[in-house]
Amino acid sequence: MPALPLTALRPPISTLVHHYEELVAHVRRGPVARWFDAGMAREVVHDVCAELIERPPAPPRTPLAFLRTVCTRRAIDRCRIEQRHAFWVEGQAAPPDATALPDESCDPARILEGRQRLALLADSIHALPPRCRDVFVMHRIHGLPQQDIAQHLGISLKTVEKHLALGTAACRRALDDTLRDLSPP
Structure with missing residues (x-):
């Protein structure tokens, strides 16, 4: 199957393909620049591309500005997710020991007794x-x-x-x- 010319693609996708490197650079120098290397920035732009293919939006008036905004928001979302994940992982000092005895406060009998009291x-x-x-x-x-x-x-x-x-x-x-x-x- 022959490749479609850029003009046959929908405006946001053709603009993304045409300005791919510019969008990657935009993500790298954007509000979350300190967390993103080139690979992460490319992943963000790729995620935006996949989203546009799955759910194409109505054609925007200025496709490049639209894509910059979407990429920036996606990068912020990704940073927030990674921060939450890092916070959760750092909060876990060590994986639970399978041989350790369970905490007595989790004992159903003790919980029932406490509720009764x-x-x-x-x-x-x-x-x-x-x-x-x-x-x-x-x-x-x-x-x-x-x-x-x-x-x-x-x-x-x-x-x-x-x-x-x-x-x-x-x-x-x-x-x-x-x-x-x-x-x-």
Whole structure:
């Protein structure tokens, strides 16, 4: 089969073929120049060419400017992908050791036990009287200082301390009762 003349190709592809080396040079000196050598720049232009063949766009008014923009964007995309890959690879200190024991935190029984304790604590907190619950949540969950809680709720610092003690004791009792029920006789 004879080769098609350049004029028979669609405008972006014929422009790419005609200005191939110029587009490679454009990618090499573009915004991601420090990452690209000639081989990488050629790969970017080749990728653009393959994309144009697979999905030809509507003919642009200025094909060379269109191709420069597409090549630049493709080079940026490729650099971002390589940076993410390098970050991921560098983040892995060493491949996991096949003989190593699995992490205990991944044990399904431990995960279930943790979820059950968390649900128990949530139920215990929910069962507290409203003011006691507010003080407990503000201090233990949100980390607010006791003085700020007293000011916010308009109560004394001693009352805040009392509510914290009651809330902590209720949660501790609930956990102790459950652990006692679960432990073997």
